[in-house]
Amino acid sequence: MARKKKYNAFYAQSGGVTAVINASACGVIETARAHKDKIGKVYAGRNGIIGALTEELIDTSKESKKDIAALKYTPSGAFGSCRYKLKSLEQNRAEYERLIEVFKAHDIRYFFYNGGGDSADTCLKVSQLSEQMDYPIQAIHIPKTVDNDLPFTDNCPGFGSVAKYIGVSIREAGFDVASMAKTSTKVFVMEVMGRHAGWIAAAGGLAAENEGDAPHIILFPEIAFNKEKFLKRVDRCVKKYGYCAIVVSEGAQYKDGTFLADAGSTDAFGHKQLGGVAPVVAQMVKDELGHKYHWAVADYLQRAARHIASATDVDQAYAVGKAAVEYALKGKNAVMVTIDRKKTKSYGWKIGEAPLEQVANVEKMMPRNFITRDGFHITEACRDYLLPLIKGESYPPFKNGLPQYVTLKNKAVDKKLKKKFTV
Amino acid sequence: MARKKKYNAFYAQSGGVTAVINASACGVIETARAHKDKIGKVYAGRNGIIGALTEELIDTSKESKKDIAALKYTPSGAFGSCRYKLKSLEQNRAEYERLIEVFKAHDIRYFFYNGGGDSADTCLKVSQLSEQMDYPIQAIHIPKTVDNDLPFTDNCPGFGSVAKYIGVSIREAGFDVASMAKTSTKVFVMEVMGRHAGWIAAAGGLAAENEGDAPHIILFPEIAFNKEKFLKRVDRCVKKYGYCAIVVSEGAQYKDGTFLADAGSTDAFGHKQLGGVAPVVAQMVKDELGHKYHWAVADYLQRAARHIASATDVDQAYAVGKAAVEYALKGKNAVMVTIDRKKTKSYGWKIGEAPLEQVANVEKMMPRNFITRDGFHITEACRDYLLPLIKGESYPPFKNGLPQYVTLKNKAVDKKLKKKFTV
Structure with missing residues (x-):
C-alpha cells in the first residue's frame, strides 16, 4: 500500500x-x-x-x-x-x-x-x-x-485572562482608595477595553462579592449613559461607603451613540481630546460633586497580562x-x-x-439579563457565567x-513564487 | 520583685x-x-x-x-x-x-x-x-x-513591588506591541508614578535585558525633556525595531520645570487637560511622526498590585x-x-x-550615574541596585x-477624653 x-x-x-x-x-x-x-x-x-x-x-x-x-x-x-x-x-x-x-x-x-x-x-x-x-x-x-x-x-x-486581570485590578485599587478616602481620593475610575460589548467591564463586577465592595458602578456600552443618574449614584456611594470605584468601558456612550470618550475637549490645534473615557468620567465627578479622583487606563496591560x-x-x-x-x-x-x-x-x-x-x-452581545435593572452592575446570572472563566x-x-517569555527565532521559509504581492 | x-x-x-x-x-x-x-x-x-x-x-x-x-x-x-x-x-x-x-x-x-x-x-x-x-x-x-x-x-x-509591577507590565505590553507593529500600533507609552524622582520609571528599565527589548525610552523627571531629541530617538527606534515602547514618569518636565502633563490643552470651560502625561507624549509622537499609538496610565493599579x-x-x-x-x-x-x-x-x-x-x-534622589548619558535609559549601576529589590x-x-484580601473588623476603642478635637 x-x-x-x-x-x-x-x-x-x-x-x-x-x-x-x-x-x-x-x-x-x-x-x-x-x-x-x-x-x-x-x-x-x-x-x-x-x-x-x-x-x-x-x-x-x-x-x-x-x-x-x-x-x-x-x-x-x-x-x-x-x-x-x-x-x-x-x-x-x-x-x-x-x-x-x-x-x-x-x-x-x-x-x-x-x-x-x-x-x-x-x-x-x-x-x-x-x-x-x-x-x-x-x-x-x-x-x-x-x-x-x-x-x-x-x-x-x-477573554478569561483579561477578565481576571480586570477583576484583580479593580479589587486592589478599591482597597487602595478605601484606605485613602477619608482625606484624599474618593472616586476612582478604571477604563477597560470593549468598544462594542461590555463583557470586559462586566468582569470587573466579579470583584464585588460583598455589599460595599469595589466596583460600585460599572458603565457598559450597552446601557445609554445618563449623567444625572450616574452622578446621583456616585454621590450615594461616597456617602454610604466613603468612596466609589467605577469601571468604565471604553465604549460607554450616550443615548445618541456618541462615545463619552469623544465628548471631551479639543486642544488649540483642534485635535480631539487625547484622553480616554476614564478622565472624562473622573472630571465629570469632580466638576459636579467636587470629589478628589484618580483614574487609570489599563490599555494593553490588560490583554498582555x-x-x-x-x-x-x-x-x-x-x-x-x-x-x-x-x-x-x-x-x-x-x-x-x-x-x-x-x-x-x-x-x-x-x-x-x-x-x-x-x-x-x-457578534455575540451581553444579554440584558446579565446587567442589573438599574444598569450599573452585573446580575447573578452574569456572575455564574463569568466566574469559572477566571x-x-x-x-x-x-x-x-x-x-521569562520566549522570543522565537522565526526563521523564514525560502520563497518559491516569482510574483511579488503587495498588501 | x-x-x-x-x-x-x-x-x-x-x-x-x-x-x-x-x-x-x-x-x-x-x-x-x-x-x-x-x-x-x-x-x-x-x-x-x-x-x-x-x-x-x-x-x-x-x-x-x-x-x-x-x-x-x-x-x-x-x-x-x-x-x-x-x-x-x-x-x-x-x-x-x-x-x-x-x-x-x-x-x-x-x-x-x-x-x-x-x-x-x-x-x-x-x-x-x-x-x-x-x-x-x-x-x-x-x-x-x-x-x-x-x-x-x-x-x-x-517601592520594590511597584518596581516589579512596572517591569512586568512594560515587558508584557512590549511583547504585545511588537506583534502588532507591522500594521497597527507602533508606539506605546506607559505613565508611571514618581513626581519628584525617577525611581519607579527606572524600574521599567529592568525589563530591557537584551538589545531591542522594551522599554526603549524612559523619560525621567531628573532629565529635562527635549522634544526634538526625544522624537529623533523614537523615530530611530521604530526604524530599527519596528516599534517603540516608552515609560514616562508623571513628573517628566521641560527644562523650565513645566510638567509635560500640564502642557496639554484646556477644554471649553478652561479646565486643564484631563489626561496625564502619557497621552501628551503619545499625541506628540502622532503629530510629528504619524505613528499609531496606544497609551496606559497604571495609576493606583501599580501601587496596589x-x-x-x-x-x-x-x-x-x-x-x-x-x-x-x-x-x-x-x-x-x-x-x-x-x-x-x-x-x-x-x-x-x-x-x-x-x-x-x-x-x-x-529626599533621596536618583544618582545621575543611574541614568545613561543620553538620559533615556538606566545604567548597569542602576540595574545592579534595582534588580534584587524586585x-x-x-x-x-x-x-x-x-x-483573597482581608478586611479587618476595626473595632473602636472607647474614648476617654471629654474634649473633642477637630482636624
Missing part, C-alpha cells in the same frame, strides 16, 4: 493579540508534531495573514521543543499578528487566489486561522475558493478575542489549538472550534465545533524578578 | 498606601503579641494620625491571629491612611499636645508611625515634645513609600515592622528602621537604624479566581 502523502499546515494569528493566543499556537504546533506521519511542517504567517499574501512564511520546525512549549506562557503573538481584513471575494478575488497560490507552492492543505470574527470570515472564504480552484484546503478557525463576542462558543480564549492569566483560559486556548489539528486530521473543513459549557452544576467544558458559515460576521492561576516562570 | 508595668502601643499608616504597608502592620502586631509581657495592646489610628488626634483608635487585639497574618498579603492600608501633615511645633503646638494627651489617656508609650518623609518628621516631633511634657514616648518610624526617596535606608518598603508583589519587598516590609517593636523594647527612641544592603557580591540585607533628626525632610514572587491566596 502506498504511503499517504503528508501535507504542510499554515497557522496565522489575527487582530489584537492576547495573553493566551500563543497557547493556541502551542496547541497547534505540538499536536501537529505529534502527528508527523500525517502533517509535514507547520508554517506560520509572519505578521498574520499578510505573511501568507507576501509569502513570508516562518518555519516553526526550526524552533526547539522547549521554545514551542514556552509559547504556552508567553503573551502576545509570537509570529506577529496584523489588523488586515481581506475584502470580499467580489471586491478582491486576487487576494484569495494569491493565498491559495502560496499554499499550493508550499504544499499547504491545512489552514489554521487564529482570530476573531473577521478571521472566521476569511477562513470560510479560503475554504470556499479552494474548492472552486480545485485545490483542497481544510480551513479551521481557532477562536481568539478578548472581546468575547464570537457566537456558538461559550466563551472566547483570551500573562502574569495573572486565568488557568482556565490558558487550558482552553491550548485545547482549541490542539482540537483544530485533530479536526483537520479527521477531515473537517470550514468549522470553528468552540468551547461548550457542560450543563452540569459545577463548571465543566468540552471542545465542540460550529460551521463557519453561521459564525462569520455574527478560575485558576497559571503563573509563568520568573527569573530575576521578571517573567 | 514588682512586675514591670506594660504599656500600650499606637500604630498608624501615613500617606499613599502600598502593596506591602500592611505587611509592616503585620510585623508590628505579631511581634507585639509575641511580647505580651512587655507590650499591652496595639491600638491603630483610624485613618492614620487623624485617628490619634480625634481619639478614634482601633483595638487590634480584637482581630484574630489569622486575620492579622492575612495583612501580610493584603494591599492598601487596613486601618485607613491619610494625607494630613502636622504643622510645625511653632505653628500648631496644640496638635502635638493633643496627640500626647490621647496617648496618655490610653496608656500608650510606644508610637510606631509607618510612612514617608513627612511622617518621619512628625515622629521626631512627638518624641521631642513628649520629653518636654514629661510623658515619655518612644517614637519609632517605619519606612514606607513607593517613591523610594527616604535617606539612609537602602530602599523603601513599597499585591498580586505581583516582590517577595523581597514583602519580607522587608514585615521585617521593618518587626524591628520597630524590637527597637522599642530595647529602649530606642526617635529612630527610623532602615534596610541596609550588605557589602557582599550577591545581594543581602539587614535591619539597621537612623536617627530621625537626620532623616526628617531629606526578586521573588509572593502570591496572595486566590479563591474563585480572585485574590
Whole structure:
C-alpha cells in the first residue's frame, strides 16, 4: 500500500493579540508534531495573514521543543499578528487566489486561522475558493478575542485572562482608595477595553462579592449613559461607603451613540481630546460633586497580562489549538472550534465545533439579563457565567524578578513564487 | 520583685498606601503579641494620625491571629491612611499636645508611625515634645513609600513591588506591541508614578535585558525633556525595531520645570487637560511622526498590585515592622528602621537604624550615574541596585479566581477624653 502523502499546515494569528493566543499556537504546533506521519511542517504567517499574501512564511520546525512549549506562557503573538481584513471575494478575488497560490507552492492543505470574527470570515472564504480552484484546503478557525463576542462558543480564549486581570485590578485599587478616602481620593475610575460589548467591564463586577465592595458602578456600552443618574449614584456611594470605584468601558456612550470618550475637549490645534473615557468620567465627578479622583487606563496591560492569566483560559486556548489539528486530521473543513459549557452544576467544558458559515460576521452581545435593572452592575446570572472563566492561576516562570517569555527565532521559509504581492 | 508595668502601643499608616504597608502592620502586631509581657495592646489610628488626634483608635487585639497574618498579603492600608501633615511645633503646638494627651489617656508609650518623609518628621516631633511634657514616648518610624526617596535606608518598603509591577507590565505590553507593529500600533507609552524622582520609571528599565527589548525610552523627571531629541530617538527606534515602547514618569518636565502633563490643552470651560502625561507624549509622537499609538496610565493599579508583589519587598516590609517593636523594647527612641544592603557580591540585607533628626525632610534622589548619558535609559549601576529589590514572587491566596484580601473588623476603642478635637 502506498504511503499517504503528508501535507504542510499554515497557522496565522489575527487582530489584537492576547495573553493566551500563543497557547493556541502551542496547541497547534505540538499536536501537529505529534502527528508527523500525517502533517509535514507547520508554517506560520509572519505578521498574520499578510505573511501568507507576501509569502513570508516562518518555519516553526526550526524552533526547539522547549521554545514551542514556552509559547504556552508567553503573551502576545509570537509570529506577529496584523489588523488586515481581506475584502470580499467580489471586491478582491486576487487576494484569495494569491493565498491559495502560496499554499499550493508550499504544499499547504491545512489552514489554521487564529482570530476573531473577521478571521472566521476569511477562513470560510479560503475554504470556499479552494474548492472552486480545485485545490483542497481544510480551513479551521481557532477562536481568539478578548472581546468575547464570537457566537456558538461559550466563551472566547483570551477573554478569561483579561477578565481576571480586570477583576484583580479593580479589587486592589478599591482597597487602595478605601484606605485613602477619608482625606484624599474618593472616586476612582478604571477604563477597560470593549468598544462594542461590555463583557470586559462586566468582569470587573466579579470583584464585588460583598455589599460595599469595589466596583460600585460599572458603565457598559450597552446601557445609554445618563449623567444625572450616574452622578446621583456616585454621590450615594461616597456617602454610604466613603468612596466609589467605577469601571468604565471604553465604549460607554450616550443615548445618541456618541462615545463619552469623544465628548471631551479639543486642544488649540483642534485635535480631539487625547484622553480616554476614564478622565472624562473622573472630571465629570469632580466638576459636579467636587470629589478628589484618580483614574487609570489599563490599555494593553490588560490583554498582555500573562502574569495573572486565568488557568482556565490558558487550558482552553491550548485545547482549541490542539482540537483544530485533530479536526483537520479527521477531515473537517470550514468549522470553528468552540468551547461548550457542560450543563452540569459545577463548571465543566468540552471542545465542540460550529460551521463557519453561521459564525462569520455574527457578534455575540451581553444579554440584558446579565446587567442589573438599574444598569450599573452585573446580575447573578452574569456572575455564574463569568466566574469559572477566571478560575485558576497559571503563573509563568520568573527569573530575576521578571517573567521569562520566549522570543522565537522565526526563521523564514525560502520563497518559491516569482510574483511579488503587495498588501 | 514588682512586675514591670506594660504599656500600650499606637500604630498608624501615613500617606499613599502600598502593596506591602500592611505587611509592616503585620510585623508590628505579631511581634507585639509575641511580647505580651512587655507590650499591652496595639491600638491603630483610624485613618492614620487623624485617628490619634480625634481619639478614634482601633483595638487590634480584637482581630484574630489569622486575620492579622492575612495583612501580610493584603494591599492598601487596613486601618485607613491619610494625607494630613502636622504643622510645625511653632505653628500648631496644640496638635502635638493633643496627640500626647490621647496617648496618655490610653496608656500608650510606644508610637510606631509607618510612612514617608513627612511622617518621619512628625515622629521626631512627638518624641521631642513628649520629653518636654514629661510623658515619655518612644517614637519609632517605619519606612514606607513607593517613591523610594527616604535617606539612609537602602530602599523603601513599597517601592520594590511597584518596581516589579512596572517591569512586568512594560515587558508584557512590549511583547504585545511588537506583534502588532507591522500594521497597527507602533508606539506605546506607559505613565508611571514618581513626581519628584525617577525611581519607579527606572524600574521599567529592568525589563530591557537584551538589545531591542522594551522599554526603549524612559523619560525621567531628573532629565529635562527635549522634544526634538526625544522624537529623533523614537523615530530611530521604530526604524530599527519596528516599534517603540516608552515609560514616562508623571513628573517628566521641560527644562523650565513645566510638567509635560500640564502642557496639554484646556477644554471649553478652561479646565486643564484631563489626561496625564502619557497621552501628551503619545499625541506628540502622532503629530510629528504619524505613528499609531496606544497609551496606559497604571495609576493606583501599580501601587496596589499585591498580586505581583516582590517577595523581597514583602519580607522587608514585615521585617521593618518587626524591628520597630524590637527597637522599642530595647529602649530606642526617635529612630527610623532602615534596610541596609550588605557589602557582599550577591545581594543581602539587614535591619539597621537612623536617627530621625537626620532623616526628617531629606529626599533621596536618583544618582545621575543611574541614568545613561543620553538620559533615556538606566545604567548597569542602576540595574545592579534595582534588580534584587524586585526578586521573588509572593502570591496572595486566590479563591474563585480572585485574590483573597482581608478586611479587618476595626473595632473602636472607647474614648476617654471629654474634649473633642477637630482636624
